[in-house]
Amino acid sequence: CKSQETNYMEKQGSCKKVEMELPNHAKQLLLQLNQQRAKGFLCDVIIVVENALFRAHKNILAASSMYFKSLVLHDNLINLDTDMVNPTVFRQILDFIYTGKLLTTDQPGEQNFNALLTAASYLQLHDLAALCRKKLKRSSKSFAGKAGGLGVGRSARSQRLSTASVIQARYSGSNEGMKGSHSKELSKGKLSDDEVFISSSNQENCHSLSRGASKNGGGGGSANGSTGDQELGLDLSKKSPSLPVAASHDDTQHSESQHGSPQSASAPAANSASSFDESGVGAPHSMADSSDPMEMDLSEECHHALTESGQRKGLRHSSRKKEWIKKDSAFDRKEGSKDRDEGEGLPNGILLGPLSKSVERSLAGAYGADLPYPCKEEVENGKENSDDSGQSESESGGHTSANYVYRQEGFEPVAYGDNLYVCIPCGKGFPSSEQLNAHVETHTEEDLYIKEEGTYGSKDEAEDLSNPNQAYAAESRPFKCSVCEKSYKDPATLRQHEKTHWLTRPFPCNICGKMFTQRGTMTRHMRSHLGLKPFACEECGMRFTRQYRLTEHMRVHSGEKPYECQLCGGKFTQQRNLISHLRIEQGVVFTFLVVSYEYSLLRGTCFIKGKTIVTFM
DNA sequence: CTGGGGAGGGGGCCC
């Protein structure tokens, strides 16, 4: 910036070269950013490490690591390899990125630095990696030994990364002053030549590790799991580079080494998910460079297949845990701009930052209105944000983990004191998940039901009570809901239905915290977060989150319009548009009915002429 | 500018 300013001044004819520098500018800037991070303010990316979420700023991450730079370019949600980094370590790393200071944990120093080194190498945080190496050297044990140690119980790919770490040691030969230069590096947003070189060569390692990661992260499967899907690599972090359009914007990705890499050469073979084998790692990058639309499409196909299954695995993994992520900053923002506007910047459709209106609305309805126990924050905020509040709950009897929130350490610690684990229904905080779980057992099923009669009186249900087919239904559907008289053919469906009467919903989205009555709905919802659109139109390439949408869409190409308005004969490709159309026509229908009614009562004369009601009274 | 249609997307719910 300084040199730019100088150039500018020279161009402007100014002979004086004025150089003024605030001594603490960079430091203050980082301080502010770190504070903003703590509040979630302007955070535009979420990093998922195991089941912990970390909010951060893309710019900061991108300035600190080439790897992050490539990830945040396209994604707002980044899944990190749990094999390479755990939440505790990542928290240290994130603190380091934002402060330039490394705070070690209670772990034995060497162990912690080994973990940090592994993570730093994985994330291409060369400064940090060098710092760790230096520390380890000081501990009088050669790093080579450590690197070998890392390989124990790990895949060969992990070991390859360790090797790469050694190479990266070339950078940051001057570890001294690293801390001091940290903020300057961030400010410059510039990396050394060495680093660029190393990054590009290391990229493939990261990708391969990502693949390995998802195997472990996804449901605790064996690291050597060899079924097709498992072998494919499901880490979300690598999906971005596979997106051709977005990738093309990143000039830094187009290093010669990538173009000329063996992985590039293997790209054309990557026309099926299975082609993402052990060696075909570079496919995403090479595809990004490819001008062949077929290749791009196929790569995308692979990507979707991968991320889709990866998501499922991730969900299973998450659901095993008794810790759920607290609603994120998204909930803190009350009235954002239009969701579409926000979404435009999210190429993968990942919903971060302010929730979409529909989600907010749903939250308001599901939580603000229904939650039997106001969330503590809501209470403390004087209910100002009641629309935003609300949290998870638990499945009665089953005692799922939906109620429980794992609070990111150091973030929003005030409301619950030092107790990081919070029971959402009653707002009590607990120092450990075990204690929280024990407490949750004390919540009874009654807590989850609304006892008052008539509370459930939704329109649909009211209509059902007057359903003339009720007698028939009683015969063919022996399983009756005790609340609304609906009946079902099998007990499973009945149980599924009964959950709709619960105040609380058993299945939380671990990204936004929204709760669902059915797991399937939740996983479908997760797709929207993750931008997963597995169903592609063969005609135009448009992708959809649901098969049904694709089916609907295909009518656009076939010209089929199966839905016809009985009033005007108008035809529609989608039923919902017919319904929407009928609403507009409803005035006519309604009038017709009224007129007919009056006709019968008053024996007047009414005529319907086309869509127009002409009434002679 | 407005209203209507087309279409994308999300949630609820049942099978």
Next chain:
DNA sequence: CGGGCCCCCTCCCCA
């Protein structure tokens, strides 16, 4: 658990 349908909201386009 996925498929399918319904309902809703929303945006875009066009007359």
